[in-house]
Amino acid sequence: MKSTIKFLFAFLAIASLGLTACNKDDDAPAKDPGTLSILFDNKLGDKGISLKDFGDKTFDYTDANGQAFNISLFAYYISAIELEGPGGVKHIDPLKVTANASEVTGYYHVISTTPGSNVINLSGIEPGTYNKIRFTVGVDESGVQEGAAGGVLDPANGAWFWNWNAGYIGFGVEGNASNSGQEYVDWGNGFETLEGTYAIHVGGWKDVEPQPGEDPKFVNNIKVIELDFDSSIKIEDGLSPQAHINVNFEELLKGIDFSATYAVHRPDLGKPFAEKLVEVFEFDHVHQ
């Protein structure tokens, strides 16, 4: 009985809202919502990345300090994407964390083993002119603290997740380096780490205010990247605009000494790499 009455009132409320809202519709743009494809172009310097197996000592890249290395695997999370235009138009890609994989939205895992994962297609964008993009690299507290999650956040489904210091690995790259200090490790049950490899995992999302006079307790390696487009793009139904963003691993690994830094698996060790993420992501171009 109660619910019937609630329903009746909800209905009346919606109906009257509908009536009052009608005159506002006149100023609204006539076009329907549009889409945007965001392409992350993964690069090592000015070249594309050609993935090599772990243990493969053919190095296609030598850095400024003469260290020869290659890349075998990489992955990063992009989340909380926002678009803005000069006229004040704004699009926020909704975030949802749930066990139901088909309902998880707003989190994207670009991972070298999944072709096409570097393309993010946004839809339902309010028509208008846009010239700025903002996104988070990693999964911040609001995502972690919702608990178990499906889809790209499911550790049994390829999510990069730290168990012991629970949270997602925001940015990771692994490969081989001529001078890596890594020795062979047999972890048992078929898991091993090969000699001469490296693995840089950047995670850590906690922000805990330190006590007065105390060092900060946690390293929050979540980074928000904001990029301006060189020209505005129009988004509306019927158009298929694209934004290209370069992800340059050369910037991430600049200055690394592989003989000492080859296994980064802790927030504090990942911090210097997290600080470089603003250089790693760079705007390339947009086209309609």
Add this chain to the structure above:
Amino acid sequence: MTSPVVYWACLVLTVFVSCSDEDEPTLPVNRYEFRVPENFPQPIYTFDNNPVTKAGFDLGKALFYDPILSRDGSASCNNCHIQATAFADSPVHPLSVGVDNRLGIRNAPPLTNMAFFPEFFWDGGVTHLDFVPINAIEADFELDETVENVVAKLNANKKYRDMFRDAFDIEEVTLPYTLYALSQFTNMMVSANSKYDRYIRNEGGSLTALELEGLATFSEKCGACHSGELFTDFSYRNNGLDSTFADTGRNRITALNSDIGKFRVPSLRNVALTAPYMHNARFKTLEEVLDHYDNGMVYYETIDETFVNQNGLGIDLEETDKAAIIAFLNTLTDFDFVQDTLFFRN
């Protein structure tokens, strides 16, 4: 009948229909509903994402008692978390024992009142209850299995596929729903029916003179850390167990030197049942624990300043104080909980 809109609707429509709750039959108590005891704080668990249902709870229970979660089918959660000790480990396993009888590095804590905990494990490395079992499944000294394999094994099992369908309306078993089910089972392990609770909630229970004296002494000497109704402030502290640390505790998570040797202040509910004590199972009895606080502490620079005083390290306790505190700690045992058939293996 709290929403103002609905209330107003009632006033207007009273002429036609009755809105009163009175004529609705009283339902039998739902044992599968998560309830917050009157004297407890608000829960922290994200129940909006994962509310407890009978089917979800039953599934979580089945998983908890099933060695299917381990690599060789030899160990389940129940190996280290048994109801008789409020789901702490059995006293014969000071350090938990997993697959191949491998020893863990820490004493398994009880699993009661997890819904009220902000962080998990002795070092607080896990910040959401859902993520705890991933550690248990994958730690090589616990169940030594991968989450991918667990999901594959569950999917290959008709009984489980049916149970997941009942609980979550899904055709394919996935890890997050497995974690939801385990959390539903653990979240229901609310232990709030001890002698102390009946006293503090004015439910007709009373404490003896000795127990009351113990409560007063405890509040004064121990309450700075073991505070509130869960008897912990969830901070990380060093209570003087060691001067060198193979297991550096909170430092493993924060990497700070100032956190070496700090461990989470444990809840003391059901403490009489959860021997041995401390993260490394150092003490077998509460008497030993109190002797430690009185005069057994050793110095390391991160020791809590509460324990540093003119007479040396520790908390001054007379033998009569110790006896009273132990009498009080014994009132924290919840016999209803450890005998509750709700948690029995089916």
